[in-house]
Amino acid sequence: MTAISKQPLGAAYSATQAISQTPKRKNLIAVFALAPALAVFFAFWLLPFSRLILMGAEADRSSGISAYLTILTHRQYLISLVTTVTISITVSLAAVGIAGIAGFFLARHRFIGKSTLVAILTFPLAFPGVVVGFLVIMLGGRQGALAQLSLWLFDERWMFAYSLAGLFIGYLYFSIPRVITTVMAACENLDRSLEEAARSLGANSWQVTKDVIVPGIAPALLSTGAICFATSMGAFGTAFTLGTRLSILPLNIYGEFTNYANFAMAAALSVVLGLITWVALSLARKLAGGNVGAPV
Template identity: 25%
Template sequence: MTRPEGNRGDATRREAARPRTTTQWLERHAISVLGVATALVLAVVFYYPVLTVFADVVRVGGEWTLDVVVTVLTDPFYFGALAPVFAGEFGAVAEVAADQPLGLFGFTAYQAFLSTVASVLLGLPGAYVLSRYEFPGRRTIRSLTILPFVMPSIMVAIGFVAFFGSRGPLNDLLAILGLGPANLLFTLEAIVVAHAFYNAPLVVRVTTAAWESVDARMVETARSLGANPWYAFRDVLAPQLLPAVLTGALLTFVFTFMSFPIVLALGGFQLATVEVWVYSLVQELEYAEAATLAVAETAVSLALTYAYLRYEARQSGGGRAANPPPRKRLFPQSPSPGAALERAGVLAYALVVAVVFVGPIATMVAESVTGPSGFTLQYYEFLVQRQAEGASFQTKPGVAIRNSVLFGVATLLVALPMGVTVSVLTTRGGRGTRLADAAAMAPLAVSGVVVGLGMLRGLVFGVELFGHRVQVTGPVAITAAHAVAAYPFVVRNVAPLLSGVDRSVVESARALGATRVRALLDVELPLVASGVAAGAAFAFAISIGEFDSTVILATGSTSYTMPVAVERYIGNRTLGPATAMGTVLLVVTSLSFVVVDRLGGRWEA
């Protein structure tokens, strides 16, 4: 019996619609496969190490116990006046508060609060100048506000040591003015100013973007109803800027609460924060106590990061058309007395910026070519000699540069697809998207010290799996730690642009037969190429400058990087070679960032 022709055609079409090869199947399910692969990578190189740290808190010497937790929580050294509360000894609160009110955690939060205030106070005038004035080089200066994010923190610490040191330019200037020397090293003030160096540009960028999206018509309406400029600013403009200022302040507090290299270099153990003390305990092999502190710190940072994500989600829901007030010329041809006063204020602010931002980096470079008798290249010669003649156990500059670049490339190859995949999955919407976004962004709230400690205690020492001992050591472990630190920045650059893509364009491509992955590659990613390029540049630069986890994982190995080499030269109390190595790090970081950014820019629409 012959099958009807119509049924045969339907069967043929159904057969053609099925994926016939592995390649076709992967193309249809590539997003899901990448999502599963990303989840597995995060589970292995992030969540497992972090859970290993958590396990070290309650499992000591092979036995389950809460003794270490109780000891840490009830120790005034760690929790100050809260320690008697945790111990149930409420009568001792006043006595402990009089002797040691803050404790280690309290001091960490206190310096983070001061650093946040300093960053906001230093950043807001910059946002005002960039958003309200037009002057030559404004766009360039605005672009340069990204530089602190790609500068390794240990290099900045070297610059501050050179600038604020007893023989630094600051004390030379004070001597010219007839003022006494200022000893700012190993003081809280130096830590706060260094943190402001990093985070004030963050406040500038966030607040400038908000200032350029305000509705000036609301201000004009308030003025037409009789409000003077101050009341118009307070009641109309400030509420529009407040969300951006709070966002910058919250992120700054999170970053400075987890600060490590800057505090280690500028404060030492005299002004230790939780991160520095965890590192000290790891060096002394006190893993249980270090893990307890790390878990407590992680709980605080995760709570703050979750609050930031919730706040960001609420603010992004109600967009408004940008109608900013027109910018004024900073240098008008016929300046009024008021304009002259404004220019004087801008000049004063520029001098402060020069001291805080330009001074330390310029001093580091100058210090690297300055010896007791003037100009010299002896510190660079020292690096060359160390590379040529140094023993295998010594820190060689060439090895550090090679490792940093290789780790940067490897991190880029891992973090970029992870970040793009997470961006695609979290911008699709649907149930569980917010939870998935928070879980994917968790590495942003967990310090590199915690990740490094977890990898050291787990994957580096080895894990029994089906009767075999699996170890991840050296370059692989460091690359994994770098990728975990870098990919959230890819997400934060790509996801906002991806969520703004016109879905009708994507659906048109799907209607014409494009698979989901083909529509992503041919339609969506080209439209968000600038975000992908920025994310790639961030990932590479963050790897180049990553110090927190690397200093733990590179101990006793030849996998050290340039930031670790800088720290080791500081440890030897040889500031000259440290500044030379820091200058090399500055050059490599800047060139790498420019190259990756330019290569990424070739794919922009």
């Protein structure tokens, strides 16, 4: 690195030219081959996205200043931003904690009905967010199972479905299957002789877990946690079903856009949401060193 930067500018220039000239023909073919993909990329991604970024810089309808600035200066948006990030982080941590242990147990033990259990545990992946929201209402809504039980026991209705707690349960519900499947795969790839080596040196099972297993599956935990975070940040269906009064980013974007026609604010919120999610994913990818894909 330093060697290159110390070279005179001309040297670096001629070097790059020498490299680019030889495979010139190949490059030309590559450009032609990539043209359709590039066209799609420009038309459906780069153009709308640049427009979105620019739109977010326009004046907000109520405050009159740039929408980006409005997010940072207005309490209402800041709270919504913090709430969304907080609930996403909490859900990711809880999912990794609960499903990490369950996934490890499932990967290590054989028992009758295991494949059925795994199938049931991963079933929520098949549901859209709306259905998940509906399930949460059936559990913690006005007529939900919890309300019925508490009514019978204590003569009062306990509800959580229309609050952040309901949202937490809903997000956890669709995060757990992802973590379980990832952790199971990671555990199966663990080198058993590492655990045997640690045990031969006197390590008990707690020490083996702490020193060998957790470090071994850490990249998987990190990446699956990041994906849970990204999914929770952008989840719309569940939140929408549970109530539009919840102050979280996806609902705010929807509200600004459809109810108030405040396009600048909707755009600015979208950009912020996308940016936070993208940073989280790329950070996890860097730390984990493996493949952390986009949310499925």
